[in-house]
Amino acid sequence: MRVTVVPRTADPSAADPYPGRGAALDYPGWAPRCVVGAEAPGGLLLPPAQPTEAWLYAPRGVTLGDDVLVVADSGNHRVMIWHGIPRTDGTPADVVLGQPDPHTEGPAAGGRGPANGMHLPTGVLLDRGRLVVADAWHHRLLVWDRLPTSHATPPDQVIxxxxxxxxxxxxxAEPDATSFYWPFGIALIDGYFYVADTGNRRVLVWHGGVPEPGRPADVVLGQPDAHAREENRGGPVAADSFRWPHDFAATGAGGVVIADAGNHRLLRWDTHPAGDCPADAVLGQPDFTTGTEFPYVPQQRRLRFPYAIASAGTDLAIADTANNRILLQGDHARSTELVPYLALAQPDLAANGENRWDQVGADTLCWPYGLDRRGDLLAVADSGNNRVVLWERS
Structure with a gap:
């Protein structure tokens, strides 16, 4: 099934572009441009057993480059590359990495081994022509020195x-400043390389960009030392603790925002941490000591498992995953509370239904898990719908 993206309209008399699927909504200034990774029929169903270059299964990571789209096709244990950002629904990828061919699935290259395979890749990053992939369940990062142009290209480095x-x-072994346990998110911000070492409940930071293999992190954030790995430092939720750190965004003012998904919050450091230290602000919780989920109430100013964030200028985009929406907030480098001005995929700032409790449309979401923004283009890994939706601001 292919979704045809049409411009949104606020005219209630206009024809519904998704007959039988509920009304398409108007989002001031924003509309979905196209959908890649053909939808599961009817939504929330598994795609066919044998993948193709045009199908995705539970994608968890996405990044945009200069006319490049890269997607972590997590359920198929591979990474997909589009050389040229798609403008047409269902556009097949040009390159498949982590599998011997575009039709094989399964961990470790379909059982052929981890040297040229992946197991639940999640984070993807483009760095000056290089590609970095967080191969989460293999507890490592993979680095390609040049963006691959052919299928099954092996990585040049393993970190x-x-x-x-x-x-x-x-x-x-036990954790140290060189090791990972489920590294889900990666980012390069102001020359600092961040890794969400989620299973160790910490964030590792390297100065000077992506490190060479074996180089210890310069900063271990969220734990008392490089060998500890307890949730929230073994105690209550705090300004210097994580449950499931997952993603990063720049403040645009020399700092970083970290999505602490398991504590249902975002933490902001106004300057890049030089060592383990508490955050300067929290968004999505009333204070630094609360990490509670509130699933059965209207969701104004609340977050439920915010797995991904991305920034552009003064705007912060938040993948509020369990609330099935993308929140947009301005002036996030100074704000001390969650005050979004728009919720993409929902009718208002309180609603949170999977696909708005209807079937799949181009402007609905089910567990958006990955996010990236480049100017007026926003890429959303719509994991529960087995696709990526490219939203555009006009």
């Missing part, structure tokens, strides 16, 4: 494991 075949959590 976090001693060799391309090793896949044990924390490289088979």
């Amino acid at each position: 976090g494991q001693p060799d391309p075949e090793s896949v044990e959590p924390n490289a088979g």
Whole structure:
């Protein structure tokens, strides 16, 4: 099934572009441009067992480059590259990485081994022509020195494991400043390389960009030392603790915002941390010591598992995953509370239904898990609908 994207209209007399699927909504200044990764028929269904270059299964990560789209096709244990940002629904990817061909699925290259395979890749990053992938369940990062142009290109470097075949959590030992346990999110902000080392409940930071293999992190954030890994530092929720750190965004003013998904909040550091230290602000919770989920109340000024964030100028886009929406907030570098001005995919700032409790439309979401923004283009990994939706601001 292919969704045809049409311009939104506020005219209530206009024909519904999705007959039988509920009314399409108007989002001031925003509309979905196209959908890639053909939808599961009817939504919320598994795609066919044999993948193709045009199908996705539970994608969890997405990034935009200079006329490049990269998607972590997590359920198919592969990464997809479009050379040229799609403008047409269902556009097939040009390159498939992590599998021997575009039709194989399964961890470790369909069982052929981890040297040229992946297991639940999530974070994807473009850095001056290089590609970095967080191969989360292999507990490592993969680096390509040049953006691949052909299928099954092997990575040039492996970070976090001693060799391309090793896949044990924390490289088979206790945590240290070189190891990972479920590294889900990665980002390069103001020259600082951030890794959400989610299973170790911490964030690792390297100065000077993506590190060489084996180089220890310069900062361990969220734990008392490089060997600890307890949730919220083994105590209550605090300004210097994480439950499930997951993604990053720049403040635009020399700081960083970190999505602490498991505590249903965002933490902001107004300057890049030089060591383990408390955050300067929290969004989505009333204070630094609250990490509670509120699932059965109107969702104004609340977050439920915010897995992804992205910024552009003064705007912050938040993938409020369990609330099935993208929140847009301005002036986020100074704000001390969650005050979004728009919710994409929902009729208002209180609603939170999966696909608005209807079937799939181009402007609905089900568990958006990944997010990236480049200027007026916003890419959303709509994981529960097995697709990526490109939204555009006009």
